Amino acid sequence: MTFESEGQAVTAPLQSALGAKAKGTLIETVLASLDDAKAEDVVSLHIAGKSALADYMVIASGRSHRHVGAIADHLLRDLKEAGYGNPRAEGQTHCDWVLVDAGDVIIHVFRPEVRGFYNLEKMWAADPSDAPHYAG
Template sequence: MTFESGRTPESTPLQTPTGALEPGDLLDTVLASLDDSKAEDIVSLHIAGKSSLADYMVIVSGRSHRHVGAIADHLLRDIKTAGGGNANVEGLSTCDWVLIDAGDVVIHVFRPEVRGFYNLEKMWAPDEDSTPHLVV
């Protein structure tokens, strides 16, 4: 597997001298963690020009409440271990939709039914004719 920055999971992440991860390195850490957790339908959107909230938005699905919670817990540990600090989290109590704000990368972990209802990929797609970048 190769991520958007061209790295493989074995080469992620690198820290800057200040200890903080660069946005591309943080994205690679997030994608590697999601792949490790068997998250489904991983979509990565570059939103730097569309929003000041973050540079990247990642949208994934888990198979059940339990899987969504496990993906979120694993991701939070991996972000902290990689030097990304403590991310802000919402929705862990119900695990229908968990929002993780890691600074330059915002991650949405959904149950499939909830993801289909909100359809964030369509809302944040670069333009109407393009499709989101599906990470395989």
């Protein structure tokens, strides 16, 4: 897992004691669910202060259309079970790019080729020259 802190991407281990179904903060629930669903190359960007949209943007990859859809379904189910209501999701019909709006956390789940094309990590980084580049 990678977190962005004050413009710098840093690696941080996911708390092993936190399961996908465990109560925790919204970002912890999201990251645990993505980990449980075997999402790949998960990056969490702290965007509070940069945008009024959310506090965090999480970007992850799935290996195929089916994997992207399964990750999104798993995430939606885990958020609901953790008491975060019914987040909105878009893109589940094609599963190239699924966007899940969970309020203070926005989650993007991509197929690798699509993620490399849009490169959201660079767009939202504090210093684009330091941004992690996803090559897919």
